[in-house]
Amino acid sequence: MSTGAREVLVHPDKDALAQAVADRLSTRLADAQAARGTASVVLTGGRNGNALLAALAASPEARERIDWSRLDVWWGDERFLPEGDPERNHAQAHEALLDAVPLDPARVHAMPPSDGHYAGDAEAAAEAYATELAAADGDPAVRVPAFDVLLLGVGPDTHVASLFPEHPALRETERTVVGVHGAPKPPPTRLTLTLPAIRSAEEVWLLAAGEDKADAVALALSGPGELQAPAAAAYGRSRTLWFLDEAAASRLPAR
Numbered sequence: 001m002s003t004g005a006r007e008v009l010v011h012p013d014k015d016a017l018a019q020a021v022a023d024r025l026s027t028r029l030a031d032a033q034a035a036r037g038t039a040s041v042v043l044t045g046g047r048n049g050n051a052l053l054a055a056l057a058a059s060p061e062a063r064e065r066i067d068w069s070r071l072d073v074w075w076g077d078e079r080f081l082p083e084g085d086p087e088r089n090h091a092q093a094h095e096a097l098l099d100a101v102p103l104d105p106a107r108v109h110a111m112p113p114s115d116g117h118y119a120g121d122a123e124a125a126a127e128a129y130a131t132e133l134a135a136a137d138g139d140p141a142v143r144v145p146a147f148d149v150l151l152l153g154v155g156p157d158t159h160v161a162s163l164f165p166e167h168p169a170l171r172e173t174e175r176t177v178v179g180v181h182g183a184p185k186p187p188p189t190r191l192t193l194t195l196p197a198i199r200s201a202e203e204v205w206l207l208a209a210g211e212d213k214a215d216a217v218a219l220a221l222s223g224p225g226e227l228q229a230p231a232a233a234a235y236g237r238s239r240t241l242w243f244l245d246e247a248a249a250s251r252l253p254a255r
């Protein structure tokens with residue numbers, strides 16, 4: 001487990017959850033920028049990940065805390081689809097927030113699309129992103145920058161990023177990014193950070209809202225094996241936060 005604490009924070013509903021995480025994320029990134037002059041965040045796809053971005057877009061106070069020109073934006077996973085496909089996490093993040101804030105385009109690190117240079121070759125695309133990660137820190141010994149916050153939506157089967165239960169990608173201990181084939185959540189081909197890359201983050205924040213996540217949350221927080229519940233294997237170097245709404249927390253032991 002991480003050296004830091006794991007905390008479970010429960011909010012009344014998904015809207016309150018999204019607003020609270022947006023507020024906390026903007027403060028955390030602003031603090032990182034105050035301390036180091038820069039910050040980095042890893043985005044996640046899905047409803048909760050995009051709701052968080054939309055909440056940030058809708059909150060001028062939270063949005064304006066961040067110096068967007070000094071923020072590095074990465075992705076934890078991507079659906080391996082053509083550039084511009086509205087189902088890409090990159091496209092959905094731009095629609096929810098990124099098009100509305102003054103980011104430095106050179107610091108927005110999209111995972112490669114399935115057309116273009118790596119047409120149809122998820123492994124080559126994954127390797128290219130791993131190379132981009134390794135180049136980010138400037139220190140050849142560092143293969144993944146120490147992300148300030150790495151966001152993860154939690155699937156109803158406890159998957160995070162595109163790491164699905166019992167899937168080979170979960171067992172990867174060397175590579176930082178891999179291609180995923182036969183994913184149970186469409187589309188079947190994806191790119192994903194691996195557990196070693198996820199665990200390089202300073203803080204890992206997991207998001208789950210809704211009744212359909214209650215069993216996954218209860219399983220993941222019950223101490224299962226990493227192959228059985230990938231969300232349980234996702235933790236940060238100094239802190240791991242679970243952000244839930246009441247519905248997703250409804251099957252946890254009485255708090």
Ligand SMILES: O=C(O)[C@H](O)[C@@H](O)[C@H](O)[C@H](O)COP(=O)(O)O
Nearest residue numbers: 045046047048153154155160161
């Ligand atoms: O590509 C994706 O779909 C996401 O990266 C995936 O990991 C998502 O975060 C979870 O499936 C939760 O999605 P929901 O928040 O929509 O339930």
